[in-house]
Amino acid sequence: MQKADAADGGPAGATASGHQxxxxxxxxxxxxxxxxxxxxxxxxxxxxxxxxERSGVAKSTIYRRYRSRNDLALAVLLDMLGDVSTxxxxxxxxxxxxxxVNRTVDLMSNSxxxxxxxxxxxxxxxxxxxxxxxxxxxxxxxxxxVTALVERGTARGExxxxxxxxxxxxxxxxxxxxxxxxxxEPLDEAFGQSLVAALYPAFAKDPQG
Amino acid sequence: MQKADAADGGPAGATASGHQxxxxxxxxxxxxxxxxxxxxxxxxxxxxxxxxERSGVAKSTIYRRYRSRNDLALAVLLDMLGDVSTxxxxxxxxxxxxxxVNRTVDLMSNSxxxxxxxxxxxxxxxxxxxxxxxxxxxxxxxxxxVTALVERGTARGExxxxxxxxxxxxxxxxxxxxxxxxxxEPLDEAFGQSLVAALYPAFAKDPQG
DNA sequence: TAATATTGAAACGCAACGTAGCGTTTTATA
DNA sequence: TATAAAACGCTACGTTGCGTTTCAATATTA
Numbered sequence: 001m002q003k004a005d006a007a008d009g010g011p012a013g014a015t016a017s018g019h020q021x022x023x024x025x026x027x028x029x030x031x032x033x034x035x036x037x038x039x040x041x042x043x044x045x046x047x048x049x050x051x052x053e054r055s056g057v058a059k060s061t062i063y064r065r066y067r068s069r070n071d072l073a074l075a076v077l078l079d080m081l082g083d084v085s086t087x088x089x090x091x092x093x094x095x096x097x098x099x100x101v102n103r104t105v106d107l108m109s110n111s112x113x114x115x116x117x118x119x120x121x122x123x124x125x126x127x128x129x130x131x132x133x134x135x136x137x138x139x140x141x142x143x144x145x146v147t148a149l150v151e152r153g154t155a156r157g158e159x160x161x162x163x164x165x166x167x168x169x170x171x172x173x174x175x176x177x178x179x180x181x182x183x184x185e186p187l188d189e190a191f192g193q194s195l196v197a198a199l200y201p202a203f204a205k206d207p208q209g
Numbered sequence: 210m211q212k213a214d215a216a217d218g219g220p221a222g223a224t225a226s227g228h229q230x231x232x233x234x235x236x237x238x239x240x241x242x243x244x245x246x247x248x249x250x251x252x253x254x255x256x257x258x259x260x261x262e263r264s265g266v267a268k269s270t271i272y273r274r275y276r277s278r279n280d281l282a283l284a285v286l287l288d289m290l291g292d293v294s295t296x297x298x299x300x301x302x303x304x305x306x307x308x309x310v311n312r313t314v315d316l317m318s319n320s321x322x323x324x325x326x327x328x329x330x331x332x333x334x335x336x337x338x339x340x341x342x343x344x345x346x347x348x349x350x351x352x353x354x355v356t357a358l359v360e361r362g363t364a365r366g367e368x369x370x371x372x373x374x375x376x377x378x379x380x381x382x383x384x385x386x387x388x389x390x391x392x393x394e395p396l397d398e399a400f401g402q403s404l405v406a407a408l409y410p411a412f413a414k415d416p417q418g
Numbered sequence: 419t420a421a422t423a424t425t426g427a428a429a430c431g432c433a434a435c436g437t438a439g440c441g442t443t444t445t446a447t448a
Numbered sequence: 449t450a451t452a453a454a455a456c457g458c459t460a461c462g463t464t465g466c467g468t469t470t471c472a473a474t475a476t477t478a
Binding site for chain 4: 235266269
């Protein structure tokens, strides 16, 4: 996206001018309309022209903010991701892992985010700019969460030393996305349970079960 | 795709008629040209019209076989996958796992298949028809391989009982595709090694390391 | 009020889509 | 050899959506 912080009226902490507020209002309308269209007919049939028509915002105005349809869709994704709260601590690491996995599974199967991800993944994989934005925000955020979780678990003596947080992230999330994108196998809580149950021995310091 | 076995001139084992041979010839030209175009400028800029132009095969002829660009790309993918040989047995299960993972990693990073997958994944996730074809061929094939591997390993006493082959497949391949599609982290042999090393304790009967 | 920023409206050229109709070439059959 | 059937080539068409441009209108600020 061209301006990551245009929606909130400028850089964090700055007082928004009237011009910025105006910008933010139209941007909100565009994002909401786009989300509605995505929910209705999916990513494949999302067009800038339709967003313009439905939102009442001129096509040229939309193009002033988003270079492409993908740019716009990614903005919606990031916008929605802002609502996702960070994970609370739990008594033991296995519970924390289960919560992390279950949240992702739930997000991908019971909200718009799953559909958006499905439609956007090819563009993220191909478009360098898009990929950069996605990684710097979403991927980085996930890795940070997992890093904290791993450090906590290691300090507790539950996890083995020297675990690579990046690899752990791959192991936790990869299977979820694999089902979402390719295999089509069910994405439900039972899967989340099995996933963590299967993985925990690989992470645990004392692999008793 | 509309006809999965049109390229080889009919159902396996049947003697090909002249008409079928002719069909097969043009189909081969189309597939080869498409692969070249994919190698050259990627999936995003693949168009039926360009394939027609470059191959000398009329647009209408192409449309008589493939309903869409995605249909055609998937055909190329399946065509290329035909060359991938099945895995040989190895002394121990860990070696077999490493080979399986390394082959996939190599395929996705050092051949056209990676780029095709990147471009096609969104369509596979969205298009029901396409997804069905992909699952019935590629996914099913992988699961079959893993199933055989797991059974062998269990019989050897190396793997724990009751492993779910589908889940094992998710765990082995998910992280690879996650890197290919989203995280952008390197896809190399070192990664394959770490992946199997990290996962093996989760599969092994006696998790000594 | 004057200057500036943001938006709206309309029109444009372009690329590719997917379809249709019809004639041509190749293969099979009588 | 004549004829049918299958596959293919060619051209033209209407449609969609792209992304850009130009200019007028509106809202904010000084």
